[in-house]
Amino acid sequence: MSKTKVGIINVTGYVGVELARLLCRHPYIELTSITGRSAAGQKIARVFPNLACLDMTIESALGDIDLVFSAMPHGESAAEIVPLLNAGKRVIDMSGDFRLKDAAEWQQWYGHAHPFPQMIAKAVYGIPELHAEEIRRTQLIANPGCYATGAILALAPAAKAGIIESDIIVDSKSGVSGAGRTLKLTSHFCEVDEDVCAYSVDGHRLMPEIVQEIGLLSSGGNPKITFMPHLIPMSRGILSTCYATIKPGTAGGNAREFVKNLYREFYADKPLVKVVEDPPHTKHVQGSNYTLIYPTVDLRTGKLIVLSVIDNLGKGAAGQAVQNMNVMLGLPETAGVDAPAMYP
Amino acid sequence: MSKTKVGIINVTGYVGVELARLLCRHPYIELTSITGRSAAGQKIARVFPNLACLDMTIESALGDIDLVFSAMPHGESAAEIVPLLNAGKRVIDMSGDFRLKDAAEWQQWYGHAHPFPQMIAKAVYGIPELHAEEIRRTQLIANPGCYATGAILALAPAAKAGIIESDIIVDSKSGVSGAGRTLKLTSHFCEVDEDVCAYSVDGHRLMPEIVQEIGLLSSGGNPKITFMPHLIPMSRGILSTCYATIKPGTAGGNAREFVKNLYREFYADKPLVKVVEDPPHTKHVQGSNYTLIYPTVDLRTGKLIVLSVIDNLGKGAAGQAVQNMNVMLGLPETAGVDAPAMYP
């Protein structure tokens, strides 16, 4: 049986090159085409010497493929994708173009009208731990935002169980690769090194994804989420520290054990999410597709505190995308994305 | 007029060496004695070559001094200090031994009974922006904890004005020097580098300092503070992100302008605290004694969000201690601690 032919649009960003790294060693598919505007015609091993073992040329247009990952920027991806969908290809979109169900909400955060509002309903929000059934049946996956993935996985069990009030704070700390390979002063080494700052303090566009998904899991309508992203001096990783008030009377005697059991059960059969015994470090998931989650309770203040760590390019982008592909194609869910994290 | 003779007990930790760095160039005092157990007898320039210009020998016992900084660890400092107080010396204690007014609370967080409970009332909690009058009159200053300084300065104006509910979250991100120079796995380069984690998730001993000081400023009794410290891969700096619900009806039409004005007025005559126009970076205060504060409001959720940055060894320790000394001795408040931050 021939392998599924897979392509990557815009391989030259950090998400694209991470997709190439994972896909070139994937046991069940064949990476057959990679594109990139600025580097078309060059060997990928010359542009990205970490892929010294991969003998492929970056093309200006996609070759023959069955499934494609689009790593185009927000707002530009949809136009690349729609013709592919019309041609019957499966598509995993790394951008934010199809993540929000509400076109008006999308317009508010992305600054202009959605280019293909009629396609929104076709897309499945690709967190396999929550939406595996729909992922199996769809042609288009909207791969979630990095911050959104970490926060949603941290809050989902509590939201589903209805044990928290709707007023939630998500304080996230991210490595710099989440901001992409494009040059900006805020990614200049000397500005980030030995520094931490909050940014997008007036509102970040991944917040509505969190509201949407936690709202779907909650019985009581949309939560009220204060989301604050921070930039820290590392390349990869997101730690999300989530705070919510536990509803009176829910957690019973031993609140910490109660929430740990709740989380363990929720993720019991999810191979790539681990509920851990100690507060996790982003280094524990570096380069991998794993999520580590640590739920606890501040007994003095009655707050549920959930810590989650992901690699923003792994479970926060390329790793989750490959996991979505696996589910979509009926392959083993962890194929090609089960490597342990690099440590130290 | 002869200069005040100043000593440092335990100069060999990060707080001690930072005190030496500041004091050896202070225009109005004379650094005359430095002690350190492990390095006694050695030239400080050999142990700390950043002080190559300082020709002093580390001693095993204090020489003739008028005022001393004790950089002894928590629990050991009090015993060093009490004889000095009895001998009429002025003392600035860098440890937590005299920060909490309540000996029972102290025992709960430090793990044993307070060794000199009768001395607690003599100590002034040394934040000059809040307690300058008492600092002028005291013989003993309890120099605040690093996290506590950043959080208290961030919350003080709102607490004083009574515009926030009592349920407060302080999410702090700190560099590694706050954990000291002692060897531990959690300070090993390879464990911290490319990593972020939360720690002391079951309660950190600087939390009660924040509760105590914010409680003193609030009319409605003690606040309920959830405090979560995080370790990030940098040497110096603390960013505290503080969240509190604004009381209905308080902030009026333009809530963001309202809180900015409130903060600007509160710190109008404080030369070392700046209310800034943009979210601050820890790099902006690196190596300095400045605090930058940025208050804003999440208009969707009604949360006051205050960001503050300090250098944990500057305003969070040695810098504030020298500022306290200045106030105590009637010197210009900013003498020796007005150098701009090193950037980048």
Add this chain to the structure above:
Amino acid sequence: MSKTKVGIINVTGYVGVELARLLCRHPYIELTSITGRSAAGQKIARVFPNLACLDMTIESALGDIDLVFSAMPHGESAAEIVPLLNAGKRVIDMSGDFRLKDAAEWQQWYGHAHPFPQMIAKAVYGIPELHAEEIRRTQLIANPGCYATGAILALAPAAKAGIIESDIIVDSKSGVSGAGRTLKLTSHFCEVDEDVCAYSVDGHRLMPEIVQEIGLLSSGGNPKITFMPHLIPMSRGILSTCYATIKPGTAGGNAREFVKNLYREFYADKPLVKVVEDPPHTKHVQGSNYTLIYPTVDLRTGKLIVLSVIDNLGKGAAGQAVQNMNVMLGLPETAGVDAPAMYP
């Protein structure tokens, strides 16, 4: 056919845990036993959460194995290994105990008499690119030192071709993980961060390995190598910058092309060594078993300059060890160690 059973002695250091990371996903062997003194009885996933997917317990003694990696410290490894050799097991020794052919030289650098001088001749110095034939036939592999691997691979083609004078300078820059997980001030985050220094300036014990191996390749006897290691603020990676004077008349017209061709030919059939077109970065080999080499000539001064990059825990330790195992067992040389480097 049953898989070879493999064990790791002392899994709890950085080399040990990297071996576990590679071996737990190796397609042709089975990792059956891992030992560690301090952590015996604990789940490895609790001690090293990057291995959250690996359900093994750290033992105090080796179980049933066919081949073992010893990650014991220098000087302690030999005593662990000799009984295993006597019991017919294959052994790959990560320590320096069997790397030097000359017991007197060993004593000079390791500070005491070699414990098993009679075993030295049994060991093969495990660089598969140079000694594959002997590796296939041996029972004991002395896995090379990290610095030595990078320098030897950089210099081998020139030494073999006899185009350089015997006076060689190797200036190496290493990440901190090479110093191990043991606590020392020189691995404290705040001491390494934002810093670079030279160390072991009076002589480093990996220097004689380089002299031995380059001497074996050279026709004219032992080279005179000045080796200077430097510590830089990163966890993984070694860049070696090697300088040697090109013998008059050897390199002909286009000296740069001449040496590039020489190097390309030397490594033409070595899948894990790439001669690259641009000066390489350690980031290009991060987490991988690849070596990138860039030879060039300073035309003004007639110096051959060779840059090589490896991951000190990959090709510089665990990766090369697994590659050695593959060759020793007749498996495909790159099995389990062909993953591209993580970037960025």
Add this chain to the structure above:
Amino acid sequence: MSKTKVGIINVTGYVGVELARLLCRHPYIELTSITGRSAAGQKIARVFPNLACLDMTIESALGDIDLVFSAMPHGESAAEIVPLLNAGKRVIDMSGDFRLKDAAEWQQWYGHAHPFPQMIAKAVYGIPELHAEEIRRTQLIANPGCYATGAILALAPAAKAGIIESDIIVDSKSGVSGAGRTLKLTSHFCEVDEDVCAYSVDGHRLMPEIVQEIGLLSSGGNPKITFMPHLIPMSRGILSTCYATIKPGTAGGNAREFVKNLYREFYADKPLVKVVEDPPHTKHVQGSNYTLIYPTVDLRTGKLIVLSVIDNLGKGAAGQAVQNMNVMLGLPETAGVDAPAMYP
């Protein structure tokens, strides 16, 4: 007596802002005018919040000044400076425009003809430890390149004493701020972090400065210098590791003591250069104007090895420039640049 009025042209780069940091606290001069094209009209405290204490507006043109620092880029600085010189102002040029005495050499390295070759002879190469007399008498100082400063100070005593052969290797490791604040992929955080690389391997334009100055000190004509710069993941600091063969018979019995004494004597009365007892770290000079130098001998190979550390923005740029100004104006040499380094 009124203070000298000082200006900075192009304050918005890393060198410019470091000049502002030092000059705004200088005891004997007054910083009266700062210019910057992109940020003209803005408060410097808004653009560089580390200067929150400095109430100055960035201007589009220089105001009334007696002396000016030009932090314009190479090739653009000369045109700014010449009119100021003609108007009788003193000028310290941070660029490379007037460093090389030979206009043809300049053209070779800077890519076009020197715009004002007749002015070259007026400029003094501003290393006060070597050229104090000329600095006192000149109107124009060419402030040295960062790498050149570290290498020249490391080699000067040996070159002057004539104890080394002319074939010298300088292997330098620099922080990223040396590459400036301009955006480039090679300064992107994710490209530099966890990485080390060599660059400008075909020749770096600061090399001829080293050759020129070491040549002036040597009796035997120009040395043959192989210079290789490396970029390492830190913001500030340069470590230069210099290798040269000691001439037979020169260093006598105890070669290490011999060279240490030679270096100690050479720098005995230079307050900002320290010959140290242990291999120095760049962290020891971070944020300061000090140079630490450690000379030693590899007894096996007969090589002189000299390690020098500077802060590339301190002694490597702004600090040395202020020191030059002090000497030029007859002020105490260390005024405003004697602060100890920040550590850790």
